[in-house]
Amino acid sequence: MARHEYPWKRRPGWWLRNPRYLAFQLREAGGVVCALYGLLLLNLLMQLREGESAYVAFLTMLRTPPVLYLNGVLFGLVLWHAISWFMLIGKAQPVQLTRKPLPWKAVFGINVVLWLGVSGAVVYLTFGWI
Amino acid sequence: MAEQDVVFRVTRYRPVPGGRPTFQDYGLPFRNDMVVLDGLNYIKDHLDPTLTFRWSCRMGICGSCGANINGQPSLTCETFIRDVSRGVVTVEPLSNFPILKDLVVDFDDFLNKLASVKPYIVRKDWGDWTKEYTQYPEDLEAYRQQSLCINCMLCYAACPVVGTSPEFIGPAASALALRYIRDSRDEGADARLARLNTKNGVWECTFVGECSVVCPKDVDPAAAIQTLKVLATMRHLRRLLMPASR
Amino acid sequence: MERTTHDIVVVGGGAAGLRAAIAAAEADPDLTIALVSKVYPMRSHTVSAEGGTAAVLRDYDSFELHALDTIKGSDFLADQDAVEFFVARCPEEIIRLEHWGCPWSRDPDGRVSQRAFGGMSVKRTVYAADKVGFHILHTLFQTSMKYPQIHRFDESFVTSLIVDGGACTGVVAMDLRSGSMVAIAAKATILATGGCGRVYEFTTNGFIKTGDGMALAYRAGVPLKDMEMVQFHPTCLPGTGILITEAARGEGGYLINKDGERYMQRYLPGKMELGPRDILSRAMIEEIKAGRAFEGPYGPYLGLDVRHLGAKKINERIPMVRELVQKYMGLDPIHEPIPVRPGQHYMMGGVSTNMKGETSLPGLYAVGETACVSINGANRLGSNSLSECLVFGTATGLAAAGFAKRRPSYPRGAAAREALRKEEARVFDGLLGRERGKETLAGIRVEMQQLMERDVGIFRDESGLADACANLARLRDRFGAIGLADKDRVFNTELTGVLELDLMLDVAATIAHSARERRESRGAHSRTDHPQRDDANYLKHTLAFRTDGAPRIDYAPVTITKWQPAERKY
Numbered sequence: 047m048a049r050h051e052y053p054w055k056r057r058p059g060w061w062l063r064n065p066r067y068l069a070f071q072l073r074e075a076g077g078v079v080c081a082l083y084g085l086l087l088l089n090l091l092m093q094l095r096e097g098e099s100a101y102v103a104f105l106t107m108l109r110t111p112p113v114l115y116l117n118g119v120l121f122g123l124v125l126w127h128a129i130s131w132f133m134l135i136g137k138a139q140p141v142q143l144t145r146k147p148l149p150w151k152a153v154f155g156i157n158v159v160l161w162l163g164v165s166g167a168v169v170y171l172t173f174g175w176i
Numbered sequence: 177m178a179e180q181d182v183v184f185r186v187t188r189y190r191p192v193p194g195g196r197p198t199f200q201d202y203g204l205p206f207r208n209d210m211v212v213l214d215g216l217n218y219i220k221d222h223l224d225p226t227l228t229f230r231w232s233c234r235m236g237i238c239g240s241c242g243a244n245i246n247g248q249p250s251l252t253c254e255t256f257i258r259d260v261s262r263g264v265v266t267v268e269p270l271s272n273f274p275i276l277k278d279l280v281v282d283f284d285d286f287l288n289k290l291a292s293v294k295p296y297i298v299r300k301d302w303g304d305w306t307k308e309y310t311q312y313p314e315d316l317e318a319y320r321q322q323s324l325c326i327n328c329m330l331c332y333a334a335c336p337v338v339g340t341s342p343e344f345i346g347p348a349a350s351a352l353a354l355r356y357i358r359d360s361r362d363e364g365a366d367a368r369l370a371r372l373n374t375k376n377g378v379w380e381c382t383f384v385g386e387c388s389v390v391c392p393k394d395v396d397p398a399a400a401i402q403t404l405k406v407l408a409t410m411r412h413l414r415r416l417l418m419p420a421s422r
Numbered sequence: 423m424e425r426t427t428h429d430i431v432v433v434g435g436g437a438a439g440l441r442a443a444i445a446a447a448e449a450d451p452d453l454t455i456a457l458v459s460k461v462y463p464m465r466s467h468t469v470s471a472e473g474g475t476a477a478v479l480r481d482y483d484s485f486e487l488h489a490l491d492t493i494k495g496s497d498f499l500a501d502q503d504a505v506e507f508f509v510a511r512c513p514e515e516i517i518r519l520e521h522w523g524c525p526w527s528r529d530p531d532g533r534v535s536q537r538a539f540g541g542m543s544v545k546r547t548v549y550a551a552d553k554v555g556f557h558i559l560h561t562l563f564q565t566s567m568k569y570p571q572i573h574r575f576d577e578s579f580v581t582s583l584i585v586d587g588g589a590c591t592g593v594v595a596m597d598l599r600s601g602s603m604v605a606i607a608a609k610a611t612i613l614a615t616g617g618c619g620r621v622y623e624f625t626t627n628g629f630i631k632t633g634d635g636m637a638l639a640y641r642a643g644v645p646l647k648d649m650e651m652v653q654f655h656p657t658c659l660p661g662t663g664i665l666i667t668e669a670a671r672g673e674g675g676y677l678i679n680k681d682g683e684r685y686m687q688r689y690l691p692g693k694m695e696l697g698p699r700d701i702l703s704r705a706m707i708e709e710i711k712a713g714r715a716f717e718g719p720y721g722p723y724l725g726l727d728v729r730h731l732g733a734k735k736i737n738e739r740i741p742m743v744r745e746l747v748q749k750y751m752g753l754d755p756i757h758e759p760i761p762v763r764p765g766q767h768y769m770m771g772g773v774s775t776n777m778k779g780e781t782s783l784p785g786l787y788a789v790g791e792t793a794c795v796s797i798n799g800a801n802r803l804g805s806n807s808l809s810e811c812l813v814f815g816t817a818t819g820l821a822a823a824g825f826a827k828r829r830p831s832y833p834r835g836a837a838a839r840e841a842l843r844k845e846e847a848r849v850f851d852g853l854l855g856r857e858r859g860k861e862t863l864a865g866i867r868v869e870m871q872q873l874m875e876r877d878v879g880i881f882r883d884e885s886g887l888a889d890a891c892a893n894l895a896r897l898r899d900r901f902g903a904i905g906l907a908d909k910d911r912v913f914n915t916e917l918t919g920v921l922e923l924d925l926m927l928d929v930a931a932t933i934a935h936s937a938r939e940r941r942e943s944r945g946a947h948s949r950t951d952h953p954q955r956d957d958a959n960y961l962k963h964t965l966a967f968r969t970d971g972a973p974r975i976d977y978a979p980v981t982i983t984k985w986q987p988a989e990r991k992y
Binding site (some may be wrong): 177190191207220221222224225226228229230231232233234235236237238239241244264276277280282284287289290293295296297302303305307308309310311313315317319320323324326346352359361362392 | 461462464465466467471512514517518520521522523524526527528529530531532533534553556557560564565567568576578628629661662664665688719742748749750813863864866882906907908912913914915916986
Binding site (some may be wrong): 049050051052053054056058061063064066067070074134137138 | 189191193195196197202246248271272273274275276335336339340382383384385386388389396398399402403
């Protein structure tokens with residue numbers, strides 16, 4: 047007698063039904079956004095090469111309210127991407143430098159401190175002290 | 177003990193050509209210390225003998241009774257009705273597996289994946305059969321967590337990647353591969369890492385982490401897979417840079 | 423696929439079945455071995471064993487001492503030549519499993535650890551935290567994947583043996599997933615289906631322990647030995663019956679009554695909580711009868727107190743005990759005593775075999791809890807059962823391999839075909855075709871379980887046993903009026919439930935009749951009307967043979983080598 051198995055079918059919106067799946071999808075979306083930021087910076091350099099008027103026009107466009115709001119949302123996603131990855135590093139610890147795995151909150155904390163430190167250094171180099 | 181009422185909304189599926197899964201509602205009484213499995217057995221014994229589900233030990237060690245309870249992969253023998261009932265408890269078969277009948281799914285695929293990681297001690301020289309190999313408590317601790325896997329498949333049901341890429345080796349098979357790699361008595365790491373360092377090995381994993389959340393035995397397969405990624409990469413680099421060490 | 427032929431067919435995928443299959447595969451790589459199990463092997467009930475497995479590994483121990491402990495524990499009903507064979511082979515099995523990767527708990531010097539256990543004079547129980555059965559089963563199952571000549575038939579329910587020309591030549595099984603019957607012909611058949619705890623209402627056993635192999639052998643004319651010897655484990659959780667391992671006492675736990683008293687000083691001051699299980703279970707019933715027990719929603723219970731062991735020792739040595747108690751009783755054993763009461767746990771009795779697992783039917787073997795060699799006699803010591811599965815699993819696998827090798831030709835195809843047709847008619851036309859009658863599967867099963875609990879429990883007497891025998895016969899008649907609602911052939915668990923009930927009714931009858939005819943008290947078999955041990959009349963094994971009516975009871979002698987039966991004092 048042939049087997050009549052019913053193949054599993056994924057239901058649309060599966061990632062909305064579980065807060066952890068949603069967090070995962072946002073994290074992954076954040077990765078795409080990071081790539082877009084990279085393209086934006088590349089475009090910035092290209093406009094710079096075009097000349098001062100092109101560069102200033104690009105910056106002006108970036109300062110318009112819709113683009114600022116959009117950047118705010120995208121910055122939030124990038125932040126979430128970074129924070130969720132720092133949380134995961136603690137949970138996996140594939141490279142063990144200590145005898146027993148460290149508690150993940152400690153690893154998370156260390157990474158956040160390093161991140162803020164590097165970010166602070168970049169801000170200083172770019173803008174001087176605020 | 178006081179009795180309350182609950183409705184179990186259970187997936188029914190009869191394996192006939194053109195068959196489709198449907199839901200069937202059963203009203204039943206429950207006491208505070210009853211688990212979902214007790215409810216299913218009540219239905220089978222008193223309401224509908226055709227309801228079909230797997231179970232055996234009823235103490236969370238045999239791994240038979242996995243199901244999606246209110247959408248969450250769980251063991252029916254460990255899930256208390258009082259914890260999941262909001263009047264209705266939805267009981268469906270584990271996600272990502274083909275349905276055989278009602279709550280029974282086909283997971284033969286997992287057993288093939290498990291066999292592919294050589295889940296046994298591999299050694300060239302077995303040495304003395306009259307004396308145990310020396311293994312210190314800290315050596316045992318290195319793989320103890322991964323050795324606790326009861327093959328319940330909740331992790332496969334929780335993993336979205338298993339749903340889209342059925343050839344992905346998956347959490348439990350990876351955890352058991354790591355269990356043997358980390359066992360101080362084993363010498364088979366190379367062959368296992370070769371198997372895992374493939375497209376449908378560990379690299380399909382995007383670290384969603386849900387497998388470790390649902391695991392009833394705290395095996396932490398997500399951590400095991402990331403560790404395997406590092407080990408597989410290191411092995412690959414070693415072979416690339418030092419071909420003589422092969 | 424309707425028929426298939428192998429050299430050996432193993433029925434049951436637990437520790438004994440897997441060990442036998444591996445032993446046969448290693449004996450001769452040309453042998454084909456079918457491993458047929460009604461569940462996937464890692465679901466076998468071996469998985470729930472907790473405490474440990476015994477072997478003589480250290481200088482402070484000896485085979486002599488392990489044998490003496492076992493024979494005394496058995497209340498001198500064990501066959502001493504088999505016990506001597508057994509204890510001598512436990513160490514090599516432990517080492518073999520260790521080499522195969524079993525994660526035994528270790529001493530600081532890297533050697534395998536051993537703990538104290540009930541009835542054992544010295545610490546000889548090897549353990550793996552408190553999940554020894556889980557680790558042994560998974561080690562064996564995963565190791566069995568190394569042998570391509572072991573072909574697994576997962577979720578295939580064996581419904582009958584094939585008997586041809588006075589020998590067993592294979593089995594007929596129902597493949598649950600395709601819903602069709604298959605005849606598996608083989609030169610040798612090994613039954614390793616475990617015990618039959620589910621004939622009782624309150625048992626540690628999982629759902630699948632329905633005595634299938636015992637009943638199959640019984641129906642083929644093989645006697646069941648010492649079936650009245652049923653072990654009740656003293657520490658089970660009330661309500662669920664979940665086992666709390668003897669290791670909790672091995673590590674130092676106390677048993678207390680409602681006055682907080684370590685009541686075992688009244689019954690067994692020499693051994694206290696580490697006495698043999700039959701004595702402890704009886705003591706609990708006495709405490710309950712004397713009104714010194716706690717009262718709970720599931721009746722009276724006693725306390726297992728491990729608080730004084732401390733959190734560190736509990737989490738290291740008995741972590742699963744803590745998990746189970748927290749989950750199912752809602753309390754933490756670090757802070758409160760564990761509620762416990764006695765429950766059915768193990769069958770000392772089973773298919774009568776010799777030390778090589780051979781039964782009276784050529785070609786048919788039995789091993790593990792299914793079999794009765796007997797090394798456990800009237801009471802089994804904790805941690806001897808897993809060792810028994812390993813030692814006799816090897817011995818039986820080797821014996822079956824030798825038997826198969828010596829036979830050049832495979833069994834007749836005609837006999838397998840005929841058996842297949844017969845079973846298809848009996849199961850599909852006969853059982854499955856029945857319309858729903860006035861009896862239900864659950865109704866008859868629960869009645870059987872309740873009467874066994876009441877009349878064939880820890881304490882028995884003539885009138886209770888007579889009632890049990892009569893009521894079981896009546897249930898057997900009423901079984902004929904069960905009809906099935908599920909008419910599918912595919913994965914029909916109502917049908918398998920009815921098949922299991924059919925087998926259980928046979929096995930339950932052998933227990934009740936064997937108990938009734940043994941008019942003495944020995945080991946786990948306690949008669950309130952015959953409270954003394956009677957070596958003059960009953961130093962012998964009970965044999966139950968199938969007839970068209972009640973089982974025919976006969977007897978066989980006990981083999982005594984070095985240890986003359988003495989009073990069983992601890």
